[in-house]
Amino acid sequence: MIPTVVGISIIIFLMVRLMPGDIIDILFGADIQVSEEEKQQARIALGIEGSYPEQYWNWASGVVTGDFGQSFRNAEPVLDVLLRAVPITFELMILSLLIAVLIGVPLGVISAVRRDSSSDYAARVGGLVGISIPNFWLATLLLLFTSRVFGWVPPLGYVSFFDDPLTNLTQFVLPAISISVFTLAIVMRMVRATMLEVLSQDYVRTARAKGVQRRLVIYRHALRNALIPVVTVVGFEIGILMGGAAIVEIIFGLPGVGYVLLNSIFNRDYPLVQGATLMIAVIFVLANLLVDIVYGWLDPRISQH
């Protein structure tokens, strides 16, 4: 966990440094009045002075104490910007995960239990469509649909859930649906595959043979075991949700972490790029750690190792 985060931070640090273009030249542009000394002072102020190990040490030791540096643009501490953005991305991801799991798991079970029926085929084709539809197109389609059919567009300007839950949810429902469809389809396909595998196990046949009801076998015996690999997939999906969130945040104007990251990239605001990327990667690593814990808890065979 800790070595991973250190490794990630080194990769991010190097990525930002090794890219072409000198930030100082970009900041001062074609202004030839600026002397070398002033440039040097700017470098020190921005923390891009000295050798790479020095720079990394300064950045990393700051990050550990919560000091991510300051934004190039408005000198606002990066941490403040990120702390404002994280709850938005979190809410988006939790909502879309809920949609994906609550709809995907039942669909997968139905599809597996009624294998090769028309509902199975419908669910499978639907699943393939779901993993093929680009989330940014789906978002556009949803906007097109609601504005054409209902004459409704989501209210502009982000409102916090705690200030006005209803407005907040109406703002989040379309973006959450747009990014959840891919995950929903993956969860459905995964549940279908694992259910099929579990249903062909001997213990399922035994349970059936000794007269346990079909429903009970499916939901008590089979689904429990079938869900275990699904948890892992959900953990991986969090990464895809974060990528998706970055795009729909732009489309719907929600100032989450992805929105901050993209703007900082276009502004060449390196401290913010570093901070936002690190934040996203760390959240992703934590999410996977959580998944591993849940996994060992669901499947005692793992924690015994």
Next chain:
Amino acid sequence: MSDPRPTNRPVLAADAAGDAVGAWEAMPRRRLAFLGRWHNPIGIVGAAVIGFNVLLALFGALVWSVDPDAQDAERLLPPSWGNPMGTDELGRDVLARIIHGAQVSLQVGAIAVGIALVAGTLIGLFAGFHRGVVDAVLMRVVDLMFAFPGLVLAIVIAGLLGPSRRNAMIAIGIVITPAFARVVRGAVLEVMGFPYIESTRALGASSRRVMTRHLLPNIAAPLIVLVTVYLSTAILAEAALSFLGLGTQPPEASWGGMLNTARSYIDAAWWLSIFPGAAIMFVCLGFNFLGDGLRDILDPRLGPTVGDIPVKK
């Protein structure tokens, strides 16, 4: 760390990569013969869709010979016989731009996956062949790459390199390289365990000869599955990057870029939003159908059913 599947859970890397590994492990050793028993409707539909798209990219511009950049029609015309997909905000023919976009997406997909295929194969081959420190270091870096959400990493790399189609291809290639490296390494480790490798070594074959003549041909099958899967990922990623303004730059036509401009005309011109997105989905659907079909054929684990309980074959 020594095995791509450390516990009995599937590879975290990607659902797709995991499936590819699974398919490889379950695959009969005389693979590729599966092409002979292709009675799988989903796979055939997928292959047909991809074939159509390739033809569209190669010859579409000859059949529909309208210049995708010519601004000679009226602006924002709805679809009609003269402009089957309407015209955009500058009076350019949308169909011609969709065809150009097909070329762009196919090119980006092929080059990005090509980068990942070459780099990933080299990394995986060396790690799996030499083991030891080389392996530990390379796989540690690969693990770290997986600690980033893929699209976010692509956005950051493309953004830092500077927005352009070339940089988008590089970024996508870098991001999907670890998946190839992992699968190749896993396959190499498996093949290395076979006695014939040992006998070849005993006969005095050099490392290079073992790698090129004995390892590479035997790991080709999982690579084929992986390429199909990641072509669709790469095409989708290119569209996303272009949509965000980090890929193909306007005025050149690309599906993602067209969707981006379409957002400003969502009320005035629905056709601008519909057709490019449908094109992206169509292609990805083709690859996913093909991938699914391949997996159905390659994975013999799922047998028929008896009553309401499926049984093993």
